[in-house]
Amino acid sequence: MAALSQLLPDPAFSPSTSLMEITTRPDILFVSGRGSWLTDHAGKRYLDFVQGWAVNCLGHCSPVVTGALVYQASKLINCSPAFYNEPMMRLADKLAVHSGLDKVFFANSGAEANEGAIKLARKWGATRKNGANGIITLEHGFHGRTLACMAASGKPQWETLFPPKVEGFTKVPLNDMAAIEAAITDNTVAVMIEPIQGEAGVFSATDRYLKELRALTASRGVLLILDEVQTGVGRTGKMFAFQPAGIQPDIMTLGKGLGGGVPLAALLARDEVCCFEAGDQGGTFNGNPLMTAVGCAVVDEISKPAFLRTVDERSIQLAGGLRRLSVKYDLGEVRGRGLLLALELPKANAVKVVERARDMGLLINAPRPNALRFMPALNINAGEVERGLAILDRVLAEMA
Ligand SMILES: *Cc1c(COP(=O)(O)O)cnc(C)c1O
Numbered sequence: 001m002a003a004l005s006q007l008l009p010d011p012a013f014s015p016s017t018s019l020m021e022i023t024t025r026p027d028i029l030f031v032s033g034r035g036s037w038l039t040d041h042a043g044k045r046y047l048d049f050v051q052g053w054a055v056n057c058l059g060h061c062s063p064v065v066t067g068a069l070v071y072q073a074s075k076l077i078n079c080s081p082a083f084y085n086e087p088m089m090r091l092a093d094k095l096a097v098h099s100g101l102d103k104v105f106f107a108n109s110g111a112e113a114n115e116g117a118i119k120l121a122r123k124w125g126a127t128r129k130n131g132a133n134g135i136i137t138l139e140h141g142f143h144g145r146t147l148a149c150m151a152a153s154g155k156p157q158w159e160t161l162f163p164p165k166v167e168g169f170t171k172v173p174l175n176d177m178a179a180i181e182a183a184i185t186d187n188t189v190a191v192m193i194e195p196i197q198g199e200a201g202v203f204s205a206t207d208r209y210l211k212e213l214r215a216l217t218a219s220r221g222v223l224l225i226l227d228e229v230q231t232g233v234g235r236t237g238k239m240f241a242f243q244p245a246g247i248q249p250d251i252m253t254l255g256k257g258l259g260g261g262v263p264l265a266a267l268l269a270r271d272e273v274c275c276f277e278a279g280d281q282g283g284t285f286n287g288n289p290l291m292t293a294v295g296c297a298v299v300d301e302i303s304k305p306a307f308l309r310t311v312d313e314r315s316i317q318l319a320g321g322l323r324r325l326s327v328k329y330d331l332g333e334v335r336g337r338g339l340l341l342a343l344e345l346p347k348a349n350a351v352k353v354v355e356r357a358r359d360m361g362l363l364i365n366a367p368r369p370n371a372l373r374f375m376p377a378l379n380i381n382a383g384e385v386e387r388g389l390a391i392l393d394r395v396l397a398e399m400a
Contacts, residue, residue, distance in 0.1 A: 111144025
């Protein structure tokens with residue numbers, strides 16, 4: 001009997017009191033995951049349309065990710081960023097080829113990559129543009145939780161947190177060219193934006209805006225930094241979200257999906273911008289072979305010819321289903337690209353919808369009180385998309 005009880009999940013658990021309080025977690029303990037599914041401590045299964053916040057682009061415990069991890073873990077885990085390692089070089093070459101940018105610096109989180117982008121732009125301003133250091137960013141933008149990234153972000157709730165603030169960021173509204181034009185001064189070194197504001201509630205920069213912004217920044221001698229931490233590596237149905245606009249940034253950051261679930265981020269830049277000198281930038285874990293080996297496997301998988309076509313198909317299916325639900329229950333717009341979608345709600349009850357959906361076995365996210373966000377695995381199948389839509393239909397029916 002003892003053997004059997006060890007196999008059965010324990011339905012009761014008490015959360016550890018040793019964890020520092022940073023968020024309110026539901027009383028669920030996740031113990032395993034496979035593809036689009038998570039299993040909790042009581043054996044209940046959940047269809048996951050959050051995927052670690054758009055991180056597990058190939059789903060939970062994809063053989064692509066675990067295979068690369070297991071292989072590399074038995075070969076070489078860390079030899080210090082002061083030495084070359086094979087996966088680090090391979091991934092840098094892959095990212096350079098796919099993005100058209102020249103150089104890559106690896107980091108462990110999106111915020112760290114963005115911090116690097118801000119430092120690189122400031123160094124460029126200091127050495128190439130008479131000490132210019134001002135960076136224009138967007139209202140409601142999100143760039144991470146370090147002090148500089150919080151200052152760069154446009155979250156109203158962060159305005160007065162953790163003073164004194166890192167200086168040098170001017171905020172303008174999204175898709176407003178005139179505002180950016182007016183904000184650029186001799187002290188401006190860069191404009192830094194997300195192609196789609198994910199945390200803000202999935203609001204896209206239009207392709208036209210990106211094109212005009214590229215032209216404006218180029219003509220004014222200002223760097224264009226794209227934060228593709230959430231949108232990059234296939235999330236929008238393209239390898240990078242800037243591609244449909246036919247532009248190229250001077251600096252780009254990647255994170256989230258790049259590691260398929262493991263901590264891996266990158267800062268990419270054009271040759272002319274790469275002005276770091278020895279000692280300016282670094283980090284103990286940066287470019288370690290264990291994480292970069294996973295990055296290589298993820299990028300290889302996503303760049304297979306059929307992969308992004310399937311993302312488009314699932315995107316059309318999910319967006320179409322959400323639009324039907326919106327009509328059925330008199331809700332708001334469906335927005336976003338690829339598998340980064342949001343559904344606007346007429347009431348500020350998104351958190352309630354999220355909780356009810358979770359009870360019924362579907363994980364979704366509420367980036368704002370009146371919006372639901374959907375960021376399933378990029379390799380989710382058609383049946384799983386239908387299943388998610390069916391659960392959401394039941395939740396909405398019950399709440400209507
Ligand atoms: C998540 C996110 C970040 C921060 O990434 P972390 O890995 O959490 O530091 C930065 N920018 C964007 C656009 C993001 O979505």
